[in-house]
Amino acid sequence: MLATAAAPLLSWRAVRAEDDEDAHAHGVGAAAEDVLTVVGPWEMTGLDPSRAGYMFTRMEVVETLLDVDARGRLQPRLATRWETSDDGLAWRFTLRGNRRYHDGTPVTPDSVLACLRRAAGRPGVLGLAGIRAIALERGAIVFTLARPFAPLPWLLTHYSTQILAPASFDAAGKVVRIVGSGPFRIAAISMPQQFDVARFDGYGGLAPPGRVLKARYISVARAETRTLLVQSGQADLAFALDPPSIRALQHSPKAVLVSAMLPRTTFIKLNAGHPFLADVRVRRAIALCVQRQGIARALLRDPDLGATQLFPPSLDGWHDAGLAPLRTDLREARRLLDAAGWQPGADGIRRRGGQRLALTLTTFVDRPELPPIAAALQEEMRQVGIAVRVVIGNSSDIPAGHRSGALQMGLVARNFGNVPDPVATLLQDFGAEGGDWGAMGWRNAEVPALLARLASGDYPTPDAMHADRARVAAVLQSELPVIPVVWYRQVCAASRRIAGTGIDPFERSYGIAGLRWA
Incomplete structure (x- = not known):
């Protein structure tokens, strides 16, 4: 027991040393008394709005x-x-x-x-x-x-x-600087890690006394590092925290935790055009072996986040409480694989016609919960005879794999509030051709037709519109072009030296214009 207890302690000390180096590499020092410092995992991949434009809306520049x-x-x-x-x-x-x-x-x-x-x-x-x-x-x-x-x-x-x-813009129309009209203006940019903003007096006049006048965003890749920055007083807001970081900050004298359930779902994106995954019985078998509540409890420390359907309760008008929930049933999963012709091999992995039921699951580190969830899914699929190789790369690997056709399975976190009317996102994901972050190789005429009608807004009554939304949810639950795993609760660590922190469920803004020095 003592040896088991010592291992995490030694690992944590090693991580702390690495994180100190990581913080130094990002130029993070002691927090300036009058500068609000925000840390998150996202880098600025360019100035064009289509690339990293969300960073400049979140910091209220544009x-x-x-x-x-x-x-x-x-x-x-x-x-x-x-x-x-x-x-x-x-x-x-x-x-x-x-x-x-x-x-x-x-x-x-x-x-x-x-x-x-x-x-x-x-x-x-x-x-x-x-x-x-x-x-x-x-x-x-x-x-x-x-x-x-x-x-x-x-x-x-x-x-x-x-x-x-x-x-x-330059003469060719390329974005070469960010000149917006929001409450804050760009003071300095150091691509791709950092930019500083200052209050723009031309936006509603001088800020009330005690409000934040200067702020800084720093991209810090490791969740452990972001946690240490908050604990040491070097950061005021930290986003995308993993469960160990949340536990470490629960009783911190330096910070408080603020949380909100977002309209975001972590799911397995399947290539339904792949020879192994084209059979809906295989997709349903994968769904049946996923232990959602177990993953939510053990990895996210929040059993309420087990995704019983694609749309979370935070998505008003789309979550269907009457929909038969996704469940875990290993016996039924094995029966479906048997029926699809996949028989257990000597090593426990199923085979059919000389082929081994082996697939690659691709995910990324931008959201720190994804790699451990991928590891859990790997083991859960092994239990029913599916061999899974997990590849951890960059978030860009998912759309790149979709477009090239090479992606087999991807573990992603999709925000259905990316556009606050979910129809727009669903059209991107489940239209006739699928989408980078949604369906792949899936052929279904009903869902695109329903989404097109929902987009038209042509409904005699609200009940008719609700019926179409419910039908979309039901078809996705049955056909499983994507397999829901867990819903998402955003947790932000906020320094005790600021007041007024909240979480925007649509992730449009960090709300820094409304923050006050405590």
Whole structure:
């Protein structure tokens, strides 16, 4: 027993030494008295809004036409009003007047139009809307669509549609600096790890006394390092904490933990076009061997996060309490594999026609809970005769594997609130061709048709719309192009020297403009 207890202690000391080096490598020193320091695992992969634009919305440097509140309801931002034509083919957004970019130039309708046209011409959420034209009409932005698309206003809350000053672009239209119109302006950038912001006095005048005036974001890859930075007082907000970090901070004199359930689900993305996975019986067998509550309890320390269906309770209008829940049943899993022609081999791994039932599960370290969940899934699938090789790489490996066709299984964490109306994300994931983070090689005509109808907004009653949502959930539960594992609770460590910390369930903002020095 003593030897068993000593091993974690020695391991922790080793990690601490490595983490100290990691913190030093990132240039993290003692927290400045007047600078709020935010740490997370995400690096800035570029300045273009389509790349790392979410970093600049989270730090409140840039704005979009619209925003949402904590329940996903639309709120004005750079646009004060929005309305659609009777046929749903035109949307009009009235812009807020008297706003300035951080370089002092006015936020003009022409500059807003240029950014939106640029976003519509690049891969991103606006491609879902079937936009025919974006134009100015008496100072308002008018979208003309090829077909009605009710979620358009929610697309205009997405970070890829952020509005930048003309000075942000070079002569070729490339983003070379970030000049936004939000409460904070860029003070310095050191790609890809760090950027500093300062309060922009042109946004509503001087900040009230005691508010944060300077802030810094630092990308720190290891969850252990982020924990140590908070414990030592070198960071004020730390995101994407793993369960050991959360336990280590529960009684910290330096920090408090703030949490909220997000509309995010960790699931296994399956290549349903793969010869082994094309048979729905195999997909159902995999689903039946997943011990969701066990994973949630042992790895996440939160048994309530076992995913009984794809859509979590935090996703209003989509979680179906009446849907038969996903369960664990190893006997039934083995029966399904038997029926699919996969028989146990001498080594316990199933074979059919001389082929071994061996698959690769790819995941990434950006979210620290994913590798240990992958290891648990590897063992759970082995118990029913499926050999799994786990490959841990970068998050970009998942979409790259989807596009090349090489991906077999991927363990991902998908935020269905990436656009606050989930229809937009579901169209990306489960449309006719599937999506980078959703279905792969799955052929089903019903779900894309239902999603297209939901996107049109053409419903006589709310009950009819709810029925279509429930049907989407039921088909996904039956066909299993993706296999839900756990839901997600965001936990943030916040220094006791600040007050007012909260969590945005749509992960659009860190809310630093509303924080106060305690």
